[in-house]
Amino acid sequence: xxxxxxxxxxxxxxxxxxxxxxxxxxxxxxxxxxxxxxxxxxxxxxxxxxxxxxxxxxxxxxxxxxxxxxxxxxxxxxxxxxxxxxxxxxxxxxxxxxxxxxxxxxxxxxxxxxxxxxxxxxxxxxxxxxxxxxxxxxxxxxxxxxxxxxxxxxxxxxxxxxxxxxxxxxxxxxxxxx
Amino acid sequence: xxxxxxxxxxxxxxxxxxxxxxxxxxxxxxxxxxxxxxxxxxxxxxxxxxxxxxxxxxxxxxxxxxxxxxxxxxxxxxxxxxxxxxxxxxxxxxxxxxxxxxxxxxxxxxxxxxxxxxxxxxxxxxxxxxxxxxxxxxxxxxxxxxxxxxxxxxxxxxxxxxxxxxxxxxxxxxxxxxxxxxxxxxxxxxxxxxxxxxxxxxxxxxxxxxxxxxxxxxxxxxxxxxxxxxxxxxxxxxxxxxxxxxxxxxxxxxxxxxxxxxxxxxxxxxxxxxxxxxxxxxxxxxxxxxxxxxxxxxxxxxxxxxxxxxxxxxxxxxxxxxxxxxxxxxxxxxxxxxxxxxxxxxxxxxxxxxxxxxxxxxxxxxxxxxxxxxxxxxxxxxxxxxx
Numbered sequence: 001x002x003x004x005x006x007x008x009x010x011x012x013x014x015x016x017x018x019x020x021x022x023x024x025x026x027x028x029x030x031x032x033x034x035x036x037x038x039x040x041x042x043x044x045x046x047x048x049x050x051x052x053x054x055x056x057x058x059x060x061x062x063x064x065x066x067x068x069x070x071x072x073x074x075x076x077x078x079x080x081x082x083x084x085x086x087x088x089x090x091x092x093x094x095x096x097x098x099x100x101x102x103x104x105x106x107x108x109x110x111x112x113x114x115x116x117x118x119x120x121x122x123x124x125x126x127x128x129x130x131x132x133x134x135x136x137x138x139x140x141x142x143x144x145x146x147x148x149x150x151x152x153x154x155x156x157x158x159x160x161x162x163x164x165x166x167x168x169x170x171x172x173x174x175x176x177x178x
Numbered sequence: 179x180x181x182x183x184x185x186x187x188x189x190x191x192x193x194x195x196x197x198x199x200x201x202x203x204x205x206x207x208x209x210x211x212x213x214x215x216x217x218x219x220x221x222x223x224x225x226x227x228x229x230x231x232x233x234x235x236x237x238x239x240x241x242x243x244x245x246x247x248x249x250x251x252x253x254x255x256x257x258x259x260x261x262x263x264x265x266x267x268x269x270x271x272x273x274x275x276x277x278x279x280x281x282x283x284x285x286x287x288x289x290x291x292x293x294x295x296x297x298x299x300x301x302x303x304x305x306x307x308x309x310x311x312x313x314x315x316x317x318x319x320x321x322x323x324x325x326x327x328x329x330x331x332x333x334x335x336x337x338x339x340x341x342x343x344x345x346x347x348x349x350x351x352x353x354x355x356x357x358x359x360x361x362x363x364x365x366x367x368x369x370x371x372x373x374x375x376x377x378x379x380x381x382x383x384x385x386x387x388x389x390x391x392x393x394x395x396x397x398x399x400x401x402x403x404x405x406x407x408x409x410x411x412x413x414x415x416x417x418x419x420x421x422x423x424x425x426x427x428x429x430x431x432x433x434x435x436x437x438x439x440x441x442x443x444x445x446x447x448x449x450x451x452x453x454x455x456x457x458x459x460x461x462x463x464x465x466x467x468x469x470x471x472x473x474x475x476x477x478x479x480x481x482x483x484x485x486x487x488x489x490x491x492x493x494x495x496x497x498x499x500x501x502x503x504x505x506x507x508x509x510x511x512x513x514x515x516x517x518x519x520x521x522x523x524x525x526x527x528x529x530x531x532x533x534x535x536x537x538x539x540x541x542x543x544x545x546x547x548x549x550x551x552x553x554x555x556x557x558x559x560x561x562x563x564x565x
Contacts, residue, residue, distance in 0.1 A: 020355065024184050027357045033184065035355040060442035061435060062354040063514050153184075 001031075001056045003141045004064035007131075008049035008081055009073025009094070014128030017154070018071075019050035022132060024150035025142040026054035034062035047076050054141045069139060071131050072098060073114070092134055094127065110138060110177060117172050126169040133173025144174060180360045188213035188352040190326035191281065191345070193221070195253055197360060198330035199367035200279065201227030202245035202252040204238035206260060209293045210349035211283035214255045235260040239267030239280070246276040247389040249376030251333050251367055255281035257349070258299050259290055261307070268342055269308025274391035275375075275404070277336035279329060280314070281345045283352040286512035294512030295349030297434060297485035303346045304463045304493070311401050313408050315343040315415070316462040318433040323358035324460075325351060330362055335415065337373075339407050346462060348485070350435050350514075416466035419458040422448075423473050426455030428524045431470065431494050432483040433459050436509070440483050442517030447524060454524055459493075467497035474498045479527040483520055485509045488538060503527075508536040 005022065009015040019035050026033030036051045051064035069090040070081045075098050082102045085091055090108050093101070096115035112134045114127035136144055147170055151163055158166075185193070192214045195203070203222055205215040215231060222229040228245075232238035238254045245252035256264060261282045271278055284299050286292035303316045315335050319325045328345050336343035372378065377387050393400045419437075421444055423429060430440045437458040447454035457473055459466050474480045480502050482491035487510040495504045507523040509515045523534030532540075551558075 020184075023355055027182060027184050033357055035184070036350065036353060058441060059356065059438070061439045061514065061516060062350060062356070063516075065514070065516050066518075 001054070001141065003052075003054045003069060003139060004067045004086075005052045005054070005069045005071070005135070005141075006049055006064055006067045006081055006084075007052065007071045007073070007128075008047055008077035009128075011046065011048040013048075013073045014125065015048055015071075015073055016050050018128040018132050019052045021129075021147060021150050021154050022052050022054065022135075022142065024154050025146040026052075028146035028149045029054075029142050031056055031142070032059045034059045036062040047074065047080065049077065049081075069135065071135060073128065073131065074098065075100065078102065090138060092131060092138070094131060096127070110134065112173060112176050114173065117176060118169055121165060121168050121172060123165060123169075126166060129166050129169035130173035130176070133170040133175075134177045135173075136170075137174045137177040144170060182357045182359045184355050185322055185326065185358050186213060186353070186355045187322045187325045187347065188283065189217050190322045190358055191255075191329065191347070191352070192217035194326035194360060195279065195329035196221055196225050196227070197362070197364040198333050199251045199365035199370065200253050200329065200333070201225065201367055202230075202242070202250050203227070203254065204230040204232045204241040204245075204252075205254050205256060206232050206235045206238050208235075208257045208260045210285055210295065210352050211255050211257045211281070213352070214281065214283070235263035236267065239264040239271075242278050242280075243267055243271055243274070243276065246271065246278040247274070247377045249373045249378065251279075253279035253281065253329070255283065257283050257285045258287050258296075259285075261299065261302065265302075265308040268314065269306070269310055269312060270391040271342045272308070272312035272314065273310070273393070274389050275340040276342070276389065277333070277340055278342050279332045279336060279345065280342055281347070284346065284348040292512050293349060295351070295353070295435065295485070295514070296510070296512050297348055297436065298487075298489070298510065299346065300462065300484070300486055300489035303344055304465070311405070312341075313411075313463055314341060315339070315411065315464070316346050317343065317417075318346050318460060318462050319351065320434050320437045320458065321358070322351065322354065322356035326358050327361050330365065339411055340375075341407070346434070348435055412464040415461060416464045416469070417460035418466040418469060419456075419460060420469075420473070421456040421458075422453070423455035423457050425476070426453045427478045428452075428454050428527050429473055429477040429480045430454060430456045430483055430520065430524075431459070431480060431490065432456065433462060433490065434485075436483050436485055436515050439515040439517055440520060443520035443524065446517050446521055450521075452524065452528070454521075462490075462493075465493045465497065467493070470494065470497040471499065471501070474502045474504075477502055480504045481507055481520075481523055481527060483507045483509075483515055483523075485513060485515065487511075488536065506536045507534055
């Protein structure tokens with residue numbers, strides 16, 4: 001298994017932190033994992049994204065230029081990342097905020113209303129975890145339990161009730177994919 | 179030994195240095211290595227050492243000169259343009275025979291360049307960088323784990339041969355997170371014993387130690403004497419890694435992050451039934467020339483894969499010495515290789531193509547460059563000229 005993933009959205013949507021969580025979950029699953037933020041002169045309110053690799057073997061370069069999976073959390077990220085997805089790859093769209101749909105037919109597209117589901121749980125900000133839950137259901141790259149373990153390491157100062165809410169968001173995203 | 183944890187490259191490096199017994203750090207901020215001084219500022223004092231944010235890169239390297247003269251494990255870190263500024267201090271450290279660790283987390287260049295990861299400082303690192311006849315030992319990690327473990331190796335080599343050691347990483351390695359483990363227990367520098375040359379407070383009336391970088395009339399003898407150490411290092415200290423390198427048609431040569439993209443190419447080629455191997459120098463100086471020459475003799479072609487415009491390839495050519503054709507696959511100024519683009523170059527070598535192979539003179543083919551001056555715009559230096 002070699003999964004190259006790009007997670008993209010607005011700064012503040014938690015795409016960078018979802019990436020760290022995924023990489024940490026990979027490590028919890030005894031896999032090799034890498035994480036790389038897109039760093040540079042990024043614009044406030046602009047798009048942020050990160051590259052994550054989870055692999056049974058070695059991680060080659062951490063820059064995922066042809067991702068197996070892309071998670072798109074906002075509208076501007078779709079045209080940016082749709083063209084680089086591997087043929088036969090997976091595109092997860094946050095349909096709460098993204099109205100457009102991809103033109104490509106050689107990829108699998110799954111729409112998840114991440115913000116809507118997160119709001120249903122009482123907190124808009126955990127939409128990133130809903131998306132991560134959907135990703136886990138679709139790829140099996142890591143286990144749900146490993147992300148729950150990873151949360152404690154990545155969000156060291158989070159209150160127990162917040163961790164619980166995060167878990168619910170993860171599960172809701174997982175269940176949202178049939 | 180530690181359990182594998184997810185760490186950012188720069189933080190692994192800083193933690194690795196403190197674990198290796200570094201007790202003096204001076205630096206000046208620059209992207210993409212800012213997490214190194216940040217980490218040092220948080221944890222160096224707890225380890226009983228000193229962290230200084232200097233007023234400039236030049237000041238930082240000269241503080242390292244002073245601290246290293248006392249025998250303290252001392253280091254500085256920066257990124258490309260900052261390392262350029264430090265070159266004066268590095269050549270003085272070499273002249274004074276002082277061990278220290280210098281870290282370059284490379285970015286795009288020349289000049290201010292960009293903050294993208296790059297490998298454009300190969301010449302600067304391996305050819306001295308500063309003035310005069312000297313070398314620094316250059317270690318090139320290709321993973322967060324090596325970034326964390328090389329400071330200890332670097333200090334040990336630097337102290338053994340009394341010279342600066344450089345860790346040459348790049349922006350991506352510094353910024354990425356990866357699972358890693360330290361392969362050594364923390365070193366307590368107070369248990370290491372003193373150097374007989376170190377400047378310190380002493381009793382019992384021993385002769386006082388002086389550290390000089392200026393050799394006066396003894397310069398020739400001094401440089402010739404020091405070169406014996408360099409010769410010994412070239413003989414005994416080269417380090418490298420090989421993958422499928424014994425039996426391959428095309429041998430890739432790459433260090434640092436590029437070597438990981440090469441691994442992808444090696445594995446993809448295997449699926450295609452093409453025999454591609456990888457030779458990864460871990461020490462860039464001393465360059466592992468002898469082993470590379472042996473391996474290259476069995477291959478049809480050797481391909482230097484580098485994030486620079488023909489720097490590593492020069493050492494490859496020196497090692498191979500004309501016995502096997504040497505090609506260049508270049509990604510300068512922040513360009514990033516991947517398995518597919520490297521494979522394109524491999525196929526070009528095997529099928530006599532050109533795609534992916536860079537040649538400076540072919541690159542200039544059909545291009546004419548003129549020095550353009552126009553007297554209608556005025557005369558150079560004439561402030562009244564023009565309209």
